[in-house]
Amino acid sequence: MSPDTLGYLLAGVQHLDWQSGVMLAVGCALIALAVIKEYEPLLLLPIGAGCILANLPLSPLAEEGGMLDILYNVGVGNELFPLLIFVGIGAMTDFGPLLENPRMVLLGAAGQFGIFLTLILALALGFTRNEAASIGIIGAIDGPTSIYVSGQLAPHMLGPITVAAYSYMSLVPIIMPPIMRLLTTQKERAIRMPYSQREISTRTRVLFPIVVTLIVGILVPFATPLIGMLMLGNLMRESGVVERLTQASANELANVVTLFLGLAIGATMKGEDFIRTSTLFILGLGLLAFCIDTAAGVLFGKLLNLFSGGRFNPLIGAAGISAFPMAARVVQQEAQREDYDNFLLMHAMGANAAGQVASVVAGGVLLALMGSGIA
């Protein structure tokens, strides 16, 4: 037996440093959140697994040419995976509540305030402009948009930004209610809003994704990849003529890409890159962005309440973020806490669908405004 044999056998143990140990614990924590708490398990479980696989000592998976490296280059480095996920999201999203009540679109815009206010805070904390914009986009509360934008502006921060975006999305039922209660009175939360369902014709449903793509694509070309893929999925769904493609996009494609994306993102969480003070700032600022979004939405709802003579329930404003459909569900739960028979869900779904479109538009606008910073 060669004297080096023992060294070869114990190579893994010898190369295990404290940073890898911390990241292995982080990976396990993400998997625990997914398995025990069921917080966004579809994403957090693969991310946790990718994190563990990339931080195991001498892991060939994360080295150049390894599987995780290939996945990153194939779909994250060139922004392919987030766009494919958007096709699936479009195929799963029903914009009907938004088409029934188009005025809810404005609530989607109000839900994007957090992006820009967080950007200012990040600049104040010393981040570069591209980094600050990438941190701000966590405020879109939209995982694929966050990945797409930060992948273009600050690829080195992709790991913590993605983890923050998806973690906070899963914490919607915990983060939003206290802010909603703080900013509204009991009387406001109990406001009932009648809902009269209007039948939306197939023609309108089919025209909507086409019109949105044309308008947004022409006015904000930077948003074309995001909005184009989202609306392609929705067009397939609403046209009803490509049921197989719709099913494949909503199920097989979205599932496979989610797995690959999660693993590739997890693999970016290497100890030496992830364990930094900046990561803590990113996580903190991301949470702040989410809180600002919720608060801005509720305050905009209060403004609408003022203009409508007290007939608009300001809770609906909180659904203007992109976390679809969790935000709408939380609004309904909060309204029911005050008045069990109050049914706001369909109004909130309209605002929530608007938030989905608005976050994509905001991502494109952010890229357009940062255009000079793109490498």
Added chain:
Amino acid sequence: MNDLGFGLGMTAAGMGTVFAMLLLLMLIVLVMGRLDRQPSAADEAARDGLDEDDLDALSGIEPPTAPTVHVLAEGLTEDQLAAITVAVLRHAEVRRQQAAPAMRAHQPGSHIFASRWVANGRGFQTQPWRRS
């Protein structure tokens, strides 16, 4: 200070653009909804060449009465028949939801009956232990 100015400028330009874009979108969707609205009675009358006098005359006609139920089966009351009807409809709805693609499991559901039943058959093939 320079960065603060940049951040404020970004906020103003960014939120302004997002609001403007979504306002435009809202107007377009409103117009689409207006163009797509169901024709009213007056619209239909105008299309059929009827004037207001004709409409008034038509308004005097009594609307059709609600259909009456005649129980033909012996030993069944109207209530029992109604209960059976509801049960049959509910069963059909359950079967429809089982067969429909997940995203269209609720009203109005998919109208592509063929693919729905193919999906149902595949489901029973791959999960033969499931009760229909």
